[in-house]
Amino acid sequence: MLTILTILTNPNPILRNVSKPVEPAEVLCPEFQAFLDEMIETTKKDGVGLAAPQVGINKRFIIVQTKKGLEAFINPKIFSTSIRKVESEEGCLSVPGVWGIVKRFSKVKVKAINRLGEKVMIKASGLESIIFQHEIDHLDGVLFIDKVEKFTRNTIL
Secondary structure, eight states, X not given: OOOOOOOXXXXXXXXXXXXXXXXXXXXXXXXXXXXXXXXXXHHHHHOSEEEGGGGTOOBSEEEEEETTEEXXXXXXEEEEEOSOEEEEEEEETTEEEEEEEEEEESEEEEEEEOTTSOEEEEEEEHHHHHHHHHHHHHHTTOOGGGTOSEEEEOOOO
């Protein structure tokens, strides 16, 4: 049985650190793969995405709900965005009980490494694009509350 990981919450300082890249040799390591499985299991419980800093690891990897299901992306980097932005209501497991309107690019292209160690390029739009941007922000120490234009419900800051 997989462990459900503890989610760090704001104002934990780990959430504000810039994460370091995952070394290629780490990717196929059994311990790293097992940790990815635990992150996926944790995400299934309550979310559509999760970044390593949210579980206390300042490394550049995320879990994202894609059309294929929950997938791991290692050292993700947005390399292209649409001009158009969309507003959506966001929340975050690390900022429980807080929701707000955030403007994000409607489409992004992301380069990353998958859990098999292969380079991948993802063209994301809609909710998938928003999730990638939200989770990659976590890797740079940025929380969605830093970008909120208007808080919408249960604001407990």
